[in-house]
Amino acid sequence: AATRADGTVVRQAEATFMRRDGTTFPVAFSGSALWTGHAITGTVVVFRDVTEERAEQLRVQRELDALTWVGRIRDAFLEDRFVLYAQPIVRLRGGAGSGSEELLIRMRSSAGEIIPPGEFLPVAEKYGLIEEIDRWVIAQATGLAAQGRSVGVNLSARSVGDIGLLRLIEAQFGAARVDPALVTFEITETALMDNLEAGERFARGLADMGAGVALDDFGTGFGSFTYLKRLPLQYLKIDIDFVRDLTTNPANQHLVKAIVGLAHDFGYETIAEGVEDAATLDLLDGYGVDLVQGYHLGRPAPV
Numbered sequence: 035a036a037t038r039a040d041g042t043v044v045r046q047a048e049a050t051f052m053r054r055d056g057t058t059f060p061v062a063f064s065g066s067a068l069w070t071g072h073a074i075t076g077t078v079v080v081f082r083d084v085t086e087e088r089a090e091q092l093r094v095q096r097e098l099d100a101l102t103w104v105g106r107i108r109d110a111f112l113e114d115r116f117v118l119y120a121q122p123i124v125r126l127r128g129g130a131g132s133g134s135e136e137l138l139i140r141m142r143s144s145a146g147e148i149i150p151p152g153e154f155l156p157v158a159e160k161y162g163l164i165e166e167i168d169r170w171v172i173a174q175a176t177g178l179a180a181q182g183r184s185v186g187v188n189l190s191a192r193s194v195g196d197i198g199l200l201r202l203i204e205a206q207f208g209a210a211r212v213d214p215a216l217v218t219f220e221i222t223e224t225a226l227m228d229n230l231e232a233g234e235r236f237a238r239g240l241a242d243m244g245a246g247v248a249l250d251d252f253g254t255g256f257g258s259f260t261y262l263k264r265l266p267l268q269y270l271k272i273d274i275d276f277v278r279d280l281t282t283n284p285a286n287q288h289l290v291k292a293i294v295g296l297a298h299d300f301g302y303e304t305i306a307e308g309v310e311d312a313a314t315l316d317l318l319d320g321y322g323v324d325l326v327q328g329y330h331l332g333r334p335a336p337v
Contacts, residue, residue, distance in 0.1 A: 042067075051081070060084050103157040107141075111166065115142040118174050119334035123186065123305060123327045126319050133325055134184035134218065137175055138334050139167065164190040169202065176206045178337065179216040186218045186248065191225035195232030200239040207243065218246030218269065226261060234264050241266035248305065253293060262300055270297045272323070274308030281313045294322045 044065040051061045063081030067074045110116055120135040141149040158164040168190055175187045193199050207214050219240055226233040237247045248269035249261055253276060261267075272293055276286045290306070297304045306318045309328030318326055 049081075060088050100157050100160065103154055104161050104163065107154055107158055107163050107167075109144070110141050111170075113144070115144070116140070116167070116170060117142055117148070118171070118337040120185070120337050121327055121334040122332040123325050124331050125325050126323060128303070128324055134186055136186040136188075136220070136327065137171060137178075137337070138188075139171055159190060159192065162192075165192050165196070165199070168193045169199070172199075172203060173206065174337075175217055176203075176210050176212055179207075179212045180210040182216070184216045184218075186220055186246075188220045188250070189225065191222070191228065194221055194225045195229055195236050197236070197239070200236055203240070203245070204243050207245075214244035215246065218248050220248045220250040220271065221265075222250045223252070223261065226265075230260070230264070237265045237267075241268075253289065262296070262302075267300075267302050269303050269305050269325075271305045271307060277306050277308040277314065277318070277328075278310070280317055281311075287317070290318070290323075291321050298322065 046064070047062050049061050049063060050058045052058050060083070061081045062084050063079060065077055065079045068076035068078050117140050119138045119140055121138060122135050123133045125133040139151055139155075141151075141154055143149055155164065155167070158167055171187055175185045178185050206212075207217075221233065221237065240247050246268040247266060248271055249265065249267050250271045251273045252270045253273050270293065272290060276289050276293075280286050280290060294304050303324040304322075305325040305327065306323045307327050309315050309318065309326045309330045311330050314328075315326060315330060
């Protein structure tokens with residue numbers, strides 16, 4: 035309207051146009067008056083689709099954000115701002131003891147707020163900082179086990195297969211006089227996909243020193259049965275997706291019962307995570323699950 039009224043040139047770097055089918059796409063456009071002599075007789079509008087430019091801008095912004103997180107992670111190491119939380123794993127049947135606790139890492143910001151792992155662990159994995167985080171958690175777990183606490187430690191894909199880390203664990207256990215049976219290392223199926231042979235050697239090294247090995251997120255990968263045959267496991271952790279809506283999903287009920295039966299046939303114990311209510315707990319108990327964890331039993335709390 036302004037262009038037609040007084041010849042004002044209009045430029046817009048960010049706008050949205052709609053196609054005939056109702057879908058939208060980002061555009062940049064400019065508009066200028068069409069002059070005939072001294073009179074404005076129309077408007078010329080030029081626009082271009084900037085979908086690819088916007089995607090590239092977002093990619094660059096994500097990279098910049100990630101690099102910012104790299105600095106924050108390094109600062110957290112220097113300033114000792116990583117903290118451990120623990121969530122109880124409660125035993126329902128069999129075995130020795132009442133259960134254990136899974137160790138979960140958090141970061142404390144410079145302002146004191148607690149930052150969940152989903153904010154910084156993906157960046158740590160991408161930029162090669164995750165192994166340093168794993169070593170920090172293992173050192174803390176060793177100290178807790180030296181006090182007689184039974185703990186579970188999550189290992190990243192980068193650490194699984196690292197023989198140097200295996201030697202470090204053994205050395206730390208020896209120096210602290212830790213009973214290795216008090217520490218269970220949780221390995222996900224996705225961590226084994228890239229190099230099963232290295233993962234198998236690593237798991238056997240842990241088992242040989244007396245530590246427990248748990249296959250985490252069981253049932254989500256394509257190699258589940260291969261892992262059962264080749265790894266020296268003690269526990270299968272039933273993936274939370276199979277547990278979350280267990281009371282209303284017959285398919286998940288069949289899967290959980292099948293996993294429990296399979297695990298017990300192999301001589302493994304089962305852990306169900308994501309138990310949010312009493313009804314789910316009752317079902318899992320009836321299916322023969324050995325250990326359970328979830329908000330219904332205890333939320334993660336600072337160690």
